[in-house]
Amino acid sequence: MKLLMTLLTDTLPSDPAKLVADYKGMPLTAGIVIFYLLIVLAIGYWATKKTKSSKDFFIAGKQIGPIALALAAFSATLSGWLFVGAPGLVYTIGTGAMWFTMSTAVAYTILWAVTGKRMRLLVEIRDVMTVSDAIYERFNSRFASVLAGVATLVGVVLYLATQLLAMGVILSYVFGISVTAGVAIGMVITLLYAIGGGMLAGIYTDVFQGTMMAVTSIVIFAIALSVGDGMENITNAIAHSTALAEGGLGFKFVGPFGILPPIAIMSFFFLLALGIVGQPHLVHKFFMIKDIKKLRHGAFLTTMPAIIAGLLSFGVGVLIKSQVLTGNLEPLLKADDAITVFLLNYTTPVLTGLAFAGIASAIMSTADSFINIASAAAVRDIPLAFGTKLNEKEELKWGRITALVCGVISVVLAVGLSSEGIALLGAFGYGTFAAALAPAIGLGYNWKRATKEGAAASIGLGLTLGIVLEVSKSLKLAWYLNSLGKLGVNNGVFSLSISVIVFIVVSMLTKQEKIDKDIDAVMSC
């Protein structure tokens, strides 16, 4: 019907509130989302019954197979941003936005080649459950390890708030409730399965969620092509639009770098590709795999669905842009509305339900991973700073309590802060983790000359630089705007580069320490 309206050149609405109010299929859509949430809870219940120890809770009992690992890594990497933020970014800056997703061309190869084997070997010889544990075992430095633990704990709680807000927005559309209620419902469901079943629940919901994300993406991309009458028509409509004629903006929009300078676009790619080595919620998945030989197909199995899911962002983003430019659709009120406007205008209630469930999946899987590593940091890494270690039962009990506390703090932050505040929290995201942890983990486990002083300096500087630059940018501080801001430097890339340089230089300038025999075996294998 809506398609017919488009053919009759009626302009379709793009205000999500109006679209939701007029949407006749919403009960069916909501039913599908509820059904999906029940499946997630059932998996959580099953996993809770199987979770007996802290090892089960934090690293899924080291019993994960290759497909589960791949789908978990895929769905934890590509959070709600891929489905909500990315189509909006394509709508705003053009094809260049795809470089975020295109980092998958090399990202999982780096993750598997640089950290996969070493992390899995490490867990065989030492009691390692977190990235901070891994840093401690490599450098024998409590300071470096605790610094990494604090970065992980603070970072994930803050980052979690941004995920929850996205979840709240989606649930508010589906159930016609407030965003605050959406945030609370999303968090309660995530906590129910994350607290009970820990990482075991997280991994198996990720398998279900990852599959759903990939399948939904293919269908949505196909619909986008069909509505726009093929990719050539879609791109030509944008390229030759009179609204984007000035300065060849239309041509640039569909070109490989979009309307931003190429160096700005390539920076996204570099940061997401190399920075993956510093993402605690991904690196610690290697501690969970049952058989080290099963690492074999992991990178491939993770990359393929990631490529498929990337097509969704592109298809929806360019289609909505072309529809707006040709007058078939009202301009979006907010770029992030692109996916909602697409689903409600061009697809069926069933697909809308599946897609909303897919988006919720993406957000929940990332949120669950974050909750798990935050609680692991709190019950393992922070006590280490005071020279204590909890026993297995205490770790499990306090792990669950901390997961609950982290979740509650995140809800309070997501609900209590303004959108500017949330944006500021988001600054403490991927780039900061990359700058703080990538050199110590990635180079540290592949270079015997690396020293604990190099690791501590790199983690400390990466963390500080990442936060200072992002906060300065968000607050539009004069010193920043007149220096790096003026040059258009990507803060994450800059911080990561400086952190790598500092790690190498400080390591070369300080005395090399003897590496334990078993750690040496991990690094030599």
Next chain:
Amino acid sequence: MDKNTKLVMFILASTILLVISQLTKNSTLFAIAMMVIIYSWIFLGSLKDGKLPKVLGMTWFATMCIMIASLLAMLEIVKVPENIVKSHVLGFPLPTAILFFVFWIFAGIVNTAIFSIRFKKDVLSDQWLNEFDKKTGSNLSISDKEAS
């Protein structure tokens, strides 16, 4: 200086070039330095006794060259915006098609497929696992399936 250290020194030099390219807004230098750094990290993770396994190394090196070449081609084409839509491949403007099909999908498949194909020879051979087991007292060389 061992080979890992030499490669790390190369990473250091490339990273300094990357910072310079950011501060001087030099896209070409950034593109080359970025790809060289990324693959140097991959090579560093794949070194065994200071040596890069031949087939794995050659394939990744070739992929790196293809990615750099496609990046430079894209940078060249977009210098004149009108050229972007002069020709299409599978509905995509030519440089965008290069980005999608060569830089992303082709590289993504080759990089990960070669890792899978060469895993037992170049990433984690049974002999290496045996050596690891001997040094650490673990029993990784026996998979769970074989053990049961």
